[in-house]
Amino acid sequence: MNELVLPAPAKLNRLLHITGRRDDGYHELQTLFQLLDHGDTLHFRRRDDERISLSPGVPGVDHEANLVVRAARLLQRTSGCRLGADIRLDKRLPMGGGLGGGSSNAATALLGLSRLWSLPLDLDALAALGLELGADVPVFVRGRSAWAEGIGERLVPVALDDDWFVVLHPGVEVATAAVFQAPQLTRDTPPISMARALQEGPPAWHNDCQPTVCRLYPAVGEALGWLSDFAPSLLTGTGACVFCRLTQESEADSILSRVGTGWQAFKARGCNTSPLHQALGLA
Structure with a gap:
């Protein structure tokens, strides 16, 4: 195998609770990751040098x-692999959009290059490597919509x-660090169980970052x-992306037809198994 073309899907946080702040500055959270059938695409070509x-x-x-x-x-450093790759990224997801684009790209690189280089690394090993790159990378490596706790790594x-979603980007890039450093950010939401969160469902789900982001970024x-x-x-x-959940694709199409200039929007379907895992035969 010398070439691979693989998806790097987006995610939504169907809820996001900030339950505390650790001594190292990271925030304790609870979230529900929803994978989507929409995202970036990475093209890999193996090289015989590094x-x-x-x-x-x-x-x-x-x-x-x-x-x-x-x-x-x-991946090279950990495995001792002496191979390299030419990679092309077809970017569709906006930067600073809250869709996990960079993290998903990293996860696709880990899984794709591991396959391209024939490395004997399982998902546990790759997820551990992913955590070194960012808290959201492991969910994309493991390839399942998931309930997450800790800093987002306990899945x-x-x-x-498999609802439909309309995702709207208002044309601004949000600085995550600025949001988490904001003094007005709520950091004391009482933890709840996964079972209770799923039982309550979307009407009760909220995002603790939303008031702060809307204050810092009026758009x-x-x-x-x-x-x-x-x-x-x-x-x-x-x-900066916002989203709504719909039951019919026609509803999504109707909303998309009304989006004005200056905003970008797309429709996507929720999926429990990542398109990346489906493409690699890991589903």
């Missing part, structure tokens, strides 16, 4: 700092309805208000 190339580059991000390159380097797979609040006129809507992660 070079890692990535195109196109991301403006403002150094080549070696890109999560895809970092994932490849980490329990869940089965969610997010405007997008949220507009989308809420069609269906109950929520911020995903720390934003």
